[in-house]
Amino acid sequence: MTDYMTHKLADLRARQEAEEHMSCPRCGADTMKHPVHTNAMSRVADIFICDACGTTEALLAHMNQQTPLTNWAAFKPTGLPSDFKARLARDVLEEVVRNQTETLTRIFRLCQDDPKNAAEYRLEAFESCPGLTELWTEPFAAKYQALDGSAVVRLTMSGDGHPLLEAGLADK
Ligand SMILES: [Zn+2]
Known part of the structure; x- marks a missing residue:
């Protein structure tokens, strides 16, 4: 994993530990429950994701597949402003x-x-x-x-x- 992704994950984890209301980091839907630890723990990273994503990851695991972090909603690049x-x-x-x-x-x-x-x-x-x-x-x-x-x-x-x-x- 790159320094960039390590930093992004640490930031996301800190926000979850602070109980910040956020959309699901994996799918981007507003489906996260409070408190955050009642959601599913991802198999890809030490991050909580929504229950539907937890089920999807469990199914993918049976097929030896997973959605990489780079395809998660939370890591979709926003880009920098320009004219x-x-x-x-x-x-x-x-x-x-x-x-x-x-x-x-x-x-x-x-x-x-x-x-x-x-x-x-x-x-x-x-x-x-x-x-x-x-x-x-x-x-x-x-x-x-x-x-x-x-x-x-x-x-x-x-x-x-x-x-x-x-x-x-x-x-x-
Ligand atoms: Zn989700």
């Missing part, structure tokens, strides 16, 4: 390349070095890159919706292990 959707794609592209190349390269390297946690690094990217609307990790591509199209930044690894950045525009 990109009101600006021309070529301006957005210029700003992304100027201001976010370092962050994107860092996330790209993490995904390359630790691919099993790529889904967690992907969520981290949404909280580190203002205006990011889509991110694919394999191959690595970041998309930013703008007024007249979108800006796309791709990263690949060169034969000698250096990240190569390719920036371009897309129709939508």
